Amino acid sequence: xxxxxxxxxxxxxxxxxxxxxxxxxxxxxxxxxxxxxxxxxxxxxxxxxxxxxxxxxxxxxxxxxxxxxxxxxxxxxxxxxxxxxxxxxxxxxxxxxxxxxxxxxxxxxxxxxxxxxxxxxxxxxxxxxxxxxxxxxxxxxxxxxxxxxxxxxxxxxxxxxxxxxxxxxxxxxxxxxxxxxxxxxxxxxxxxxxxxxxxxxxxxxxxxxxxxxxxxxxxxxxxxxxxxxxxxxxxxxxxxxxxxxxxxxxxxxxxxx
Numbered sequence: 032x033x034x035x036x037x038x039x040x041x042x043x044x045x046x047x048x049x050x051x052x053x054x055x056x057x058x059x060x061x062x063x064x065x066x067x068x069x070x071x072x073x074x075x076x077x078x079x080x081x082x083x084x085x086x087x088x089x090x091x092x093x094x095x096x097x098x099x100x101x102x103x104x105x106x107x108x109x110x111x112x113x114x115x116x117x118x119x120x121x122x123x124x125x126x127x128x129x130x131x132x133x134x135x136x137x138x139x140x141x142x143x144x145x146x147x148x149x150x151x152x153x154x155x156x157x158x159x160x161x162x163x164x165x166x167x168x169x170x171x172x173x174x175x176x177x178x179x180x181x182x183x184x185x186x187x188x189x190x191x192x193x194x195x196x197x198x199x200x201x202x203x204x205x206x207x208x209x210x211x212x213x214x215x216x217x218x219x220x221x222x223x224x225x226x227x228x229x230x231x232x233x234x235x236x237x238x239x240x241x242x243x244x245x246x247x248x249x250x251x252x253x254x255x256x257x258x259x260x261x262x263x264x265x266x267x268x269x270x271x272x273x274x275x276x277x278x279x280x281x282x283x284x285x286x287x288x
Contacts, residue, residue: 051133067129069119070112078131082112086135086275094146096276099251101243101258101269104143106135109247109275117246117274121178129178132274133185136244138271139194140186143242149268153240157194160235160266161187164245164257165201165226182274183244195242201257218252226256228264237265248273 067074070082086107095102107113119125120132140161144154152160163183180199187197204227228236241261243254248271258269 066127068112069116069125071115073128077079077125077127078116078259082116083131085112086116086131095143096248096251099248099254101254101273102143102147102269103243103248103251103254103271103273103276104139104146105248105273105276106139106142107275109277113275114247114277120182121246126176126178126181129182129185131248132182133189135274136182136186136246136272137189139274140190140242142243143270143272147270150240150242150270154192154194158196159194160200160239160241161195161197162201162241162243162257162261163197163199164243164253165199167203167207179245182246186244197244198232198235200236201227201260202229218250222252226260228260233264236261240268241266241267241270243269243271244273245271246274247277248275249277249279268288 051286066077068076068079070083070085071079073079088108089106094104096105109117110131114126116125120128120234122241128182144150144159150159161183161264162284163177163180166177166179177199184197187195203225205225240262243257245254253271254271260269
């Protein structure tokens with residue numbers, strides 16, 4: 032029992048550290064222990080060439096993922112090594128994988144900005160509000176950071192366009208269950224009415240054109256709820272971009288807000 036309490040205390044202390052400190056510790060450990068690929072665990076590289084090649088497979092050419100509302104563009108298919116990298120980044124604290132994921136998300140963001148007519152027009156006039164999908168409070172405490180917000184900020188910086196402003200304006204208004212084991216209908220019910228714009232950001236969202244960002248789209252329920260919350264707050268147009276779309280999303284079964 033004493034050992035379990037010690038392990039729990041150590042885990043809590045680790046998650047209380049700032050993200051930059053945790054990354055520094057991991058880098059120091061990497062000088063002693065071999066780095067492993069986030070996709071296949073091969074030693075020597077954070078993201079090996081074979082897994083990087085797997086990430087170059089586009090889900091549906093350059094068009095939006097079929098059957099999802101809001102319209103969402105993805106850079107790749109979230110399966111195999113890509114899914115492993117996404118999971119390692121979000122759930123095991125592999126912040127060293129973020130630059131590679133940010134490159135992919137930036138590709139999807141650019142596709143959305145160039146392809147959606149209303150978003151493209153707003154981009155030319157500026158500004159466009161980039162909105163990361165919020166992490167639940169419980170998940171944020173467990174992971175020690177909001178990995179999606181950090182990923183969205185990194186991808187926005189990578190695009191280097193001053194007309195794009197990344198701001199985590201959304202929050203969860205009630206607890207939600209873990210989505211992993213839930214089907215399409217259960218995910219939608221679990222998330223319905225669970226998000227809202229932070230009161231301090233209401234004026235920023237009113238009449239804004241928004242580009243939602245997330246790491247993965249599975250059924251589209253999370254993006255649908257986030258888009259609903261933005262529209263309720265007065266956003267005039269909402270489009271989304273993600274790192275990857277799961278193979279099931281590509282079937283085109285529609286999920287609407």
